[in-house]
Amino acid sequence: MLRFSAVRRATLVKVGRGVENITESASNSLLESLQNHGYCYIQHPFIQKSILDQLHRDCRIFFEQYVLNVPDTTGGTKRGNNKHNYNCSPLSEYELEGIRSPTGFRGYYRYVGASGLDDAIDCFSIGREDAADPAELRRNYYIQAGWEEQEYLPLINRRNPWDVLLNHVNTYPATEKGAPHFTGPNNNFMSDFRDMMVAYYELCSIVSIDVLRHISCGLGIRPSIPQGGFDPASEYDYNFFTSFHNKKDFDLQAKYYPQLGTASRVKQGVEIGNKQSPQNPDGVRVLRRKGAKTTPLVGEDTDDETGKSKESVVRLDTHKDLSTLTLLSQDALGGLEVWDEEKKDYVAVPVLEDALLVNAGLFLEKWTGGLIEATPHRVRTRSHHNNNSRCSIVFFALPNHDAKIEPLLQQDDNPAVDTQEGFYAGDMMPTP
Ligand SMILES: [Fe+2]
Numbered sequence: 001m002l003r004f005s006a007v008r009r010a011t012l013v014k015v016g017r018g019v020e021n022i023t024e025s026a027s028n029s030l031l032e033s034l035q036n037h038g039y040c041y042i043q044h045p046f047i048q049k050s051i052l053d054q055l056h057r058d059c060r061i062f063f064e065q066y067v068l069n070v071p072d073t074t075g076g077t078k079r080g081n082n083k084h085n086y087n088c089s090p091l092s093e094y095e096l097e098g099i100r101s102p103t104g105f106r107g108y109y110r111y112v113g114a115s116g117l118d119d120a121i122d123c124f125s126i127g128r129e130d131a132a133d134p135a136e137l138r139r140n141y142y143i144q145a146g147w148e149e150q151e152y153l154p155l156i157n158r159r160n161p162w163d164v165l166l167n168h169v170n171t172y173p174a175t176e177k178g179a180p181h182f183t184g185p186n187n188n189f190m191s192d193f194r195d196m197m198v199a200y201y202e203l204c205s206i207v208s209i210d211v212l213r214h215i216s217c218g219l220g221i222r223p224s225i226p227q228g229g230f231d232p233a234s235e236y237d238y239n240f241f242t243s244f245h246n247k248k249d250f251d252l253q254a255k256y257y258p259q260l261g262t263a264s265r266v267k268q269g270v271e272i273g274n275k276q277s278p279q280n281p282d283g284v285r286v287l288r289r290k291g292a293k294t295t296p297l298v299g300e301d302t303d304d305e306t307g308k309s310k311e312s313v314v315r316l317d318t319h320k321d322l323s324t325l326t327l328l329s330q331d332a333l334g335g336l337e338v339w340d341e342e343k344k345d346y347v348a349v350p351v352l353e354d355a356l357l358v359n360a361g362l363f364l365e366k367w368t369g370g371l372i373e374a375t376p377h378r379v380r381t382r383s384h385h386n387n388n389s390r391c392s393i394v395f396f397a398l399p400n401h402d403a404k405i406e407p408l409l410q411q412d413d414n415p416a417v418d419t420q421e422g423f424y425a426g427d428m429m430p431t432p
Pocket residue numbers: 319320321377
């Protein structure tokens with residue numbers, strides 16, 4: 001009962017697998033929740049709590065023990081999250097360089113927000129791992145947009161971080177104090193982690209297409225007729241969005257928010273500075289948000305319940321996602337806040353551990369002519385949570401680069417569309 005009272009702000013919708021399991025009531029609930037609250041919870045037969053738990057556990061091990069080598073501050077073993085007693089030794093600086101992604105796409109990168117290095121967020125991104133040549137997914141777009149091959153090839157010929165990660169050899173001493181039940185070398189973590197991430201990418205690809213089908217149904221999209229407009233006599237076109245996403249060129253990101261104030265003191269990461277390596281001859285590029293606002297690192301506000309002032313800090317500033325849909329799994333600490341148009345304020349989004357949170361992204365906003373708005377959101381940690389790190393797993397369902405996005409709604413239906421013209425999804429994608 002408690003759980004559901006906490007969810008009063010947005011709807012929990014059971015999304016069926018496949019076209020045959022779409023219902024109008026689920027589609028309408030999903031659409032209404034996105035429109036009214038900016039987000040929606042979904043349950044899908046492919047998303048089980050056990051999968052999400054394992055994913056969060058593995059992502060924590062990856063960041064805490066391989067990337068950041070987080071020191072033990074609790075007096076216990078630093079393998080606190082490492083329930084399987086994987087034998088983990090941190091990645092070397094050289095290996096870290098090998099997986100670093102200068103564009104923030106595919107591989108490891110560190111996002112430094114407005115507040116400086118102490119609230120930097122560590123991110124690891126994967127894409128379609130089954131594509132023999134990932135460049136093929138985007139080549140068409142760049143050719144038709146008139147790019148020269150030497151300009152676009154460096155952008156789409158990405159490195160594969162798994163080449164480095166799967167070759168990592170653990171050298172952590174097997175006799176580490178406080179490593180219970182540890183009996184010998186266990187070098188399987190990276191291959192298990194890769195399998196987990198790839199499997200979750202596949203699951204989210206399917207779930208996002210099912211959600212898009214529900215949105216097609218909720219919007220009442222029907223096949224278009226040669227004279228223009230939709231054919232009212234036809235059944236709904238559930239797969240309207242599917243063809244624009246059929247290359248499955250999506251982005252799965254694990255994000256780790258280190259305990260506040262520790263990011264610049266961890267052994268690895270930004271301390272490397274502008275180190276050069278064979279794979280990075282120009283040195284490291286720490287991503288900085290353009291036009292960062294000078295948000296204070298620690299701000300004051302008032303607790304809703306007690307009325308007492310408390311400390312809080314925005315870890316990720318207000319933004320809209322560059323995606324069609326975003327599927328989010330937060331850990332139990334939460335931290336996500338969405339803009340509430342009625343309250344004219346940000347409201348915390350409760351965590352449901354067996355459901356995914358769906359946000360609308362900018363591409364869906366463009367497609368629907370603003371009928372479904374991309375959700376402005378941010379991440380904030382409160383004082384009693386600041387002693388903890390936060391982990392979130394974010395799946396961005398993105399259109400094919402060469403998908404032509406034209407507002408679906410006619411001007412008469414939605415004046416907000418005014419003179420918007422079609423564009424290619426790739427036009428909005430970031431380039432370095
Ligand atoms: Fe976001």
